[in-house]
Amino acid sequence: MNVLVFNSGSSSLKYRLVDSTNGKDLCKGRLERLGEEHSHARHQWLSGTGVRREQGEDYDSLDHSAALQHIYQHLETLAEQENLPSPEAIGHRVVHGGDRFRRAVAIDQNVITEIEQLAPLAPLHNPPALAVINQCREHFPQLPQAAVFDTAFHQRMPAHARRYAVPDHWYRDHRVQRYGFHGISHGYAARAAAQQLGRPLEQLKLITLHLGNGASAAAIKNGHSVDTSMGMTPLEGLVMGTRSGDVDIAAALHVAREEGLDLGQLEQELRQCSGLLGLCGSNDVRDISSRSDQGDAAAKLALAIYAYRIRKYIGAYIAVLGGLDALVFTAGVGENSAAVRAMACTDMQNLGISIDKARNRCPGLDGSKAIHTPGAPVTILIVRANEELEIARQTMALLNAR
Structure with missing residues (x-):
């Protein structure tokens, strides 16, 4: 089945036409800014x-x-000029599904209404996803469409x-609880x-680290998430590109009072x-790492805080899991920043985590994405993120089950 996947960000829109039976990309793209x-x-x-x-x-x-209009035009051009096959279903990433959605669902008006009601909990992500869903239902009225939720x-848990x-x-009146995010990626x-x-x-105990502009950790035991760093919204947890992560709410309220912020x-x-x-004035880890290498004190501190928070969560989740089989890095920073991976694994040999410096600098040269020291108790892996393939597979599974 050829599934057209849309992954809507606050300022970006990724799409991919996937043959979900073999994972092959027929076309893909990203519109940014x-x-x-x-x-x-x-x-x-x-x-x-x-x-x-x-x-x-x-x-x-x-x-x-x-x-979306540009994507439609591009797909039509490829169909005419390159014999690109037509999509048979559409899968949408939706960030917040609250406690209503425990799996992928077929999109109907009731689902749209519930996603809309959850928009205040993910104001940067649910509204653009809804805009894409509504327009796709108008443009492809004959195609089944599914919502796949990060939560x-x-x-x-x-x-x-x-x-x-x-x-x-x-909790009872406002459903205040921890939902977690990046679930498709984890x-x-x-x-x-x-x-x-x-x-x-x-049979595995895993910690997965989705490190991008948004970042989160998950403790996974026997195939299920038992804890994760993000909470009711994507603000809690690790230090991120522009989000604070864990912070004392009283400190935030103090600043609001002092500066008259609503x-x-x-x-x-x-x-x-x-x-x-x-x-440090930048949310790009590549830029921050370069500045740190040149002696920029603010950049050095920013990276140190970023990596320290990751290490704290790794240690906490080993305790939660009662041990660890593998530590997994994924997403843009996790896949590409050797410096962040090395800092996140510093001084953790007593927990079985030991990173191999050469493998970490050049992962994949030996055909493997394993970067731990040979013989170390905990495997350290790099996994290339593929949320779109996961969305396509969940969409196909949903349709096959109907």
């Missing part, structure tokens, strides 16, 4: 003769709706990991790690002005 002065698109596809082709385009400011993978120590009516990384290890996922302004400070950006 949506809502900014200039937008950019990058398209890749497999030509009719089997050659990989690529094309970049620059546009004046696009929103998600206009970006679903974490829905089996035990109550002692989900609940906050706040008044009980917060689930894919866990299954890929099990495959690399040659062991059943149901709740919206305070939320913006924590979501868009904090994290690495707040510490």
